[in-house]
Structure formats: C-alpha cells, structure tokens
Amino acid sequence: MITKSGAKNFFVIGTVLCGLSFIGLALLTFRAIPSRTNVVDMDESVIRGKKIWERKNCMGCHTLLGEGGYYAPELTKVTDRRSSVWLNQFLKDPEKMYPGQRKMTNFHFTQEQINDIINFLKWVGKIDTNGFPAEAKKGLGAALSTNTNIKSTSDALQPEKMSLCLGCHQLGGTGGSAGPSFDALQFGSGKLTKEYVQKWLKDPQAIKPDTAMPNLGLGDSDIEEITTFLFNLKNNK
Structure with missing residues (x-):
C-alpha cells in the first residue's frame, strides 16, 4: 500500500514530468511553425489576397483549412486541382463559365485582385496540413512534364491552354474526368x-444549354489554336 509521502512524491514527480513534456512539445511546435506555415513565401500579394478573402466573407460559403461554410467547394488545395488560368477565368465571371449553374456572386474583381486571390490560395495550398484535406490528383503541371504519352502532341499548344483543357478532359491518361477523354473522341x-468544334468552344451553351462545359471566354485566335491542336491529335495516334 502506498504511503502518504509516496503518494506525494508520485504526484510531484508526475506533475514535473508532464510539465516538462508539455514545454518540450510546445517548443518543438513553435520551432516547426515557420516551415509548416509557409511564412517565408508570404509576400504583399498574398497579404492583399487574404484581406480580399476576409472582406468578401468567402468563408461564408467555402472552407479553408477546415474552417468556413460547406455550401461551396473546399479550397485549401484548390490550386492542385485547378490551374491559375482556370481560376483566373472563373473569378472574372463565374456565371459566364457556368451559365445558370454556378451560384457564386460576380464580385467584378480587377485583374490585380484576381492575381492576389490566386496567389493567396497558392500560398495556402503549400501549408503543411498533415495530409488535410485528402490529397488531390497530381497537379497538371507536374503530370504534363512527366507523361511521355502526351509530350509529342502537346508541343503545338501553350501549356496554360493545355492545363485549362485537361482540368476536365484526359489526354494520354492525364487530366480530369468531368468531360469526355480526348483519347476517345474522333475529331474530323x-x-x-x-x-462544329469551333462553335462549341465559342459558346458551348448555344449548342447544348444543359452542358457542364463552361464558357471559357476564348478569343478567335485561342479557338483556332486549340482546334488545330485537337485535329492534329488523330495524326499522332
């Protein structure tokens, strides 16, 4: 049976050990914060983007780092899923990209504000969150640089346009799955x-009102470039 002095010693020693453990863990945490929070990359553009995020109450609909609303997509790793080109087009006019579908307000951001928001989201995406949220698909930029199946066919299309297309379509096993695979489509x-393809790229909803394909606001030269690329695919199969 433990004595009164033994119980006292047990309590004191246990308290000291727990206290030292807590202090040690706290010190380790504080030392890890700079690298895990990506603070070294926080520049003026990131700060401005964060202020816009707060001023427009984006967390009323979106979640970021697990905090916010659940009405709209989680955005902690959005830059792993979407290219800067796609985000730029969407923030310019959400309704134009998804007529009658998207509920996001058009805030009429300036180009500088859009750049700041994207830079803020890129910065957030690099924070070490211990695997939260679940890892997104491999970024298209990295996938494009390593996928030998599409290297020979992607030279004719600028990387930002390729990334924009592969956000929803697949080519050589790389890309999204929201739209049909370019590998399966028989252009021509x-x-x-x-x-037909040029009219579709100009205004998808004019051909099929209920299509999930957004209006990307492409210019005539962009449409010509993408169409030429797509029709050259059959020569590389």
Missing part, C-alpha cells in the same frame, strides 16, 4: 467537324 469524324 461525324459531327466533330472543325466548324
């Missing part, structure tokens, strides 16, 4: 004539 056959 059936209704997929050059004229």
